[in-house]
Amino acid sequence: MALPSGTFNQSYAQDMAIFRTKTQWILLFAFLAFLFTCPLYSGDRILTILTIIGITVISVHGLNILTGYCNQISIGHAGFMAVGAYTSGMLTAHLGWSFWAALPCAALMAGLVGILFGLPSLKVKGFYLIMATIAAQFIIIWFILQFRNITGGGDGLAVPRPEIGDFVFKSKASYFYLVMIFACLATFAATNIVRTRAGRAFIAIRDNELAAEVMGVNLWAYKLLAFFIGCVFAGVAGALLVHYVAFATVDQFPFMNSVWYLGMLIVGGMGSTAGVIFGVVSLKLLDELVVIVGPMLAVVVSPQAAASLSLIMRGLIIIIFLIFEPRGLAHRWQMVKAYYRLWPFSH
Amino acid sequence: MKADKKVKLRIDNLSLSFGGVRALTDVSLDIRDNEILAIIGPNGAGKTALLNCINGFYKPQKGEIYYDGQRITRMRSDKLAELGIARTFQNIELYTGLSTQDNIMAARHVLMKQNFLAGALYFGWAHKEEIEHRRTVEDIIDFLEIEPLRKRVVAVLPYGMRKRVELGRALALEPKILLLDEPMAGMNLEEKEDIARFIVDVFEGQGATYPNTPVLRDGIKCIILVEHDMGVVMDLADRIIVLDFGRKIAEGTPAEIKTNPEVIKAYLGQET
Numbered sequence: 001m002a003l004p005s006g007t008f009n010q011s012y013a014q015d016m017a018i019f020r021t022k023t024q025w026i027l028l029f030a031f032l033a034f035l036f037t038c039p040l041y042s043g044d045r046i047l048t049i050l051t052i053i054g055i056t057v058i059s060v061h062g063l064n065i066l067t068g069y070c071n072q073i074s075i076g077h078a079g080f081m082a083v084g085a086y087t088s089g090m091l092t093a094h095l096g097w098s099f100w101a102a103l104p105c106a107a108l109m110a111g112l113v114g115i116l117f118g119l120p121s122l123k124v125k126g127f128y129l130i131m132a133t134i135a136a137q138f139i140i141i142w143f144i145l146q147f148r149n150i151t152g153g154g155d156g157l158a159v160p161r162p163e164i165g166d167f168v169f170k171s172k173a174s175y176f177y178l179v180m181i182f183a184c185l186a187t188f189a190a191t192n193i194v195r196t197r198a199g200r201a202f203i204a205i206r207d208n209e210l211a212a213e214v215m216g217v218n219l220w221a222y223k224l225l226a227f228f229i230g231c232v233f234a235g236v237a238g239a240l241l242v243h244y245v246a247f248a249t250v251d252q253f254p255f256m257n258s259v260w261y262l263g264m265l266i267v268g269g270m271g272s273t274a275g276v277i278f279g280v281v282s283l284k285l286l287d288e289l290v291v292i293v294g295p296m297l298a299v300v301v302s303p304q305a306a307a308s309l310s311l312i313m314r315g316l317i318i319i320i321f322l323i324f325e326p327r328g329l330a331h332r333w334q335m336v337k338a339y340y341r342l343w344p345f346s347h
Numbered sequence: 348m349k350a351d352k353k354v355k356l357r358i359d360n361l362s363l364s365f366g367g368v369r370a371l372t373d374v375s376l377d378i379r380d381n382e383i384l385a386i387i388g389p390n391g392a393g394k395t396a397l398l399n400c401i402n403g404f405y406k407p408q409k410g411e412i413y414y415d416g417q418r419i420t421r422m423r424s425d426k427l428a429e430l431g432i433a434r435t436f437q438n439i440e441l442y443t444g445l446s447t448q449d450n451i452m453a454a455r456h457v458l459m460k461q462n463f464l465a466g467a468l469y470f471g472w473a474h475k476e477e478i479e480h481r482r483t484v485e486d487i488i489d490f491l492e493i494e495p496l497r498k499r500v501v502a503v504l505p506y507g508m509r510k511r512v513e514l515g516r517a518l519a520l521e522p523k524i525l526l527l528d529e530p531m532a533g534m535n536l537e538e539k540e541d542i543a544r545f546i547v548d549v550f551e552g553q554g555a556t557y558p559n560t561p562v563l564r565d566g567i568k569c570i571i572l573v574e575h576d577m578g579v580v581m582d583l584a585d586r587i588i589v590l591d592f593g594r595k596i597a598e599g600t601p602a603e604i605k606t607n608p609e610v611i612k613a614y615l616g617q618e619t
Contacts, residue, residue, distance in 0.1 A: 012477075012481045012482070013474070015481075016474075016477060016478070016481070188467075189467040189468075192466055192467050192468065192469035192473070193463055193466050193467045195466075195469075196461060196463075196465075196466030196469065196473050197456060197459045197461050197462075197463075197466055197473075198462070198463035199466065200445075200449060200452060200453040200456065201453070203442060203444060203445055203453070204442050204456075206444070207441075207442035207443050207444045207445065208440050208441065208442050208443070210440055211436070211440035211441065211442065213423075213424040213425050214402060214424050214425075214428060214433075214434060215425075215428055215433075215453065215454045215457075216425050216428030216429055216457035216520065217425055217456055218423075219425070225463065229463060271444070
């Protein structure tokens with residue numbers, strides 16, 4: 001990325017910085033200020049959408065590290081979210097733990113289960129690994145349904161809201177803040193993991209497994225580490241989701257969600273932290289668009305068309321991106337930025 | 348210069364076969380310190396197979412490999428990298444999605460200490476370590492004269508440059524033994540001369556030019572070169588080993604090899 005004219009890097013720290021110029025810092029803080037004042041001027045409905053987007057961003061960051069950076073395609077991410085969700089849910093509901101103690105356990109448990117289902121990745125690749133992770137999704141859900149005396153099975157599990165001292169995160173606004181803080185932390189962590197030692201090892205595995213091993217990357221350890229990190233993010237997101245709804249059921253973690261998370265990565269751009277945010281936001285907003293357009297379509301065309309509109313739209317968007325912009329919105333955004341930086345001189 | 352030529356890597360009766368194909372048969376050789384050893388031979392002679400055995404890709408059925416007296420046969424590739432064995436590939440094997448700089452940086456993996464948690468926090472220790480290693484990487488970039496390519500994604504670089512980046516990546520591992528698998532394959536004369544110069548410079552060490560980068564300052568004192576270009580081999584190598592159909596048929600100085608009847612037979616065929 002070219003720097004604005006007149007700006008030069010004078011140290012390696014400057015060269016490595018993501019926010020390099022004053023304008024970038026100002027824009028960052030402006031965005032954060034806007035984000036954290038959202039509850040002041042938006043209604044409950046908008047806040048709900050944003051909260052769900054925040055939770056999904058955390059989860060997809062994990063999938064991005066695992067799939068986008070380390071190339072271990074997982075279609076069991078919703079399953080790993082369920083592990084975190086139920087770990088935290090059971091610890092708080094049955095044992096009366098505080099949310100703050102249960103959350104790290106949820107993250108760790110999801111990570112460990114991730115390692116377990118990541119074990120096949122040491123032997124199988126690509127298509128076969130996809131099958132293994134699909135199995136993970138169904139096995140996890142099956143376990144939750146079977147152990148109904150502790151998980152509540154198909155009836156679900158009532159989960160308390162998080163609290164600090166006497167303050168309970170009961171209102172939409174308060175939970176929005178909680179989720180957004182976690183989403184920002186997750187973005188920060190994900191960005192930094194992928195630009196340091198572990199991240200480079202993941203990319204090495206993605207781009208050239210053979211060379212990665214010769215250059216000293218322990219494939220075994222790093223593939224499992226990718227599964228661990230990816231699923232820790234999923235665990236945190238799952239826990240945040242059930243504590244938000246105050247109820248945990250397996251319906252919150254359907255197989256199709258695992259597929260859509262991958263779709264979000266495709267739309268946003270695999271292997272890009274910004275792409276995660278673009279992808280999640282765009283597909284979630286598409287859903288909201290469908291909610292608005294759907295009823296109109298039901299009148300004009302047919303009710304069935306409206307009912308399947310969401311699926312059709314999502315599928316269509318993913319296909320369009322696969323064909324016309326496989327590198328996703330993140331790449332488009334880079335192009336826009338490059339154009340803006342150099343305008344009006346294109347060289 | 349008659350420096351100490353202690354045995355660095357010893358290969359004992361190495362045999363490797365794929366089904367009925369015998370890639371290597373009872374190959375024994377010593378690789379010594381302070382020398383550039385060339386391995387030559389016609390196509391399919393087993394040169395790359397030998398490198399792959401040293402490197403841990405292929406698991407030989409018979410024979411042993413010792414590195415500094417330590418048995419390294421059938422060891423995992425990444426462990427060997429930690430011990431200090433680096434290589435380049437005949438068909439370039441770079442991390443295609445990364446920039447030149449990050450490709451070389453990625454090879455610093457075994458020399459860095461931070462774990463992913465420090466990486467996630469970034470500011471502080473990880474940041475400091477990144478900068479430290481970045482200095483070395485910049486020295487290597489400077490040495491290989493690829494500064495303009497620093498931020499370019501390697502997938503779009505021309506062939507010769509990618510070969511050079513790959514050499515840089517191997518150097519960044521700060522190896523004790525450098526295995527070069529046809530570093531000049533498919534290059535024109537000028538590019539070959541550049542690479543030959545880099546190999547000699549790496550071997551000799553650059554002394555005070557790169558005081559903070561041990562691998563460039565002191566040089567890599569043990570280089571194994573697999574190459575087809577005889578002119579290059581004869582000029583660079585201190586010692587040559589000739590393989591043919593998986594067997595070692597000759598060993599000696601370039602002058603000896605040139606006149607060896609076995610070698611001439613292998614390359615030119617026998618008069619009938």
